[in-house]
Amino acid sequence: MSYRFEEQFYRVKRFFDRIQDKEQIRTDYEDNLWSFFQNCWHLKDWIKNDPGVPSSVSSAIEDAVNEYESLMICADLANRSKHLKLQRVRLDATMPGRYIVATINETISAQKPSAATSVISWDYKITLQDGSECWAMDVAEQAIADWETLINKLNLCGNSLQRIEI
Secondary structure, three states: OOOOHHHHHHHHHHHHHHHHOOOOOHHHHHHHHHHHHHHHHHHHHHHHHOOOOOHHHHHHHHHHHOOOHHHHHHHHHHHHHHHOOOOOOOOOOEEEEEEEEEEEEEEOOOOOOOEEEEEEEEEEEEEOOOOOEEEHHHHHHHHHHHHHHHHHHOOOOOOOOOOOOO
């Protein structure tokens, strides 16, 4: 069986879909978030090792991904989650903490004069070496867009993919 990079790209998109739901159990959300960054970064390895990708692209992909800040953030987060300590620092991205977002909705009805429901969701900030911060979801959205741009720029769509779009 021969695997193609497209399979990894669609895996990245599935993990992206999973992290859209921020109302999961915290540990499930964190696992999906870390998995998104890992799979997103390792798409480059799938492109590099895909026998159907032209050798000129396989050899250029390492440098090509360096042009996209979102992918460099994914690289740092993926490698930090795998090795704990970065051996090769790009932007020194860390995800130091989570933010709890609680929403309480009160509804009044004849059956329940005062019924309150609450929803807890999670947001994560990424801190870069220069002290700047960004939201994990914003980076994830940009990384998907950047991969689409890069795949199209490298003309990797071929017959199995029409232009890649979300």
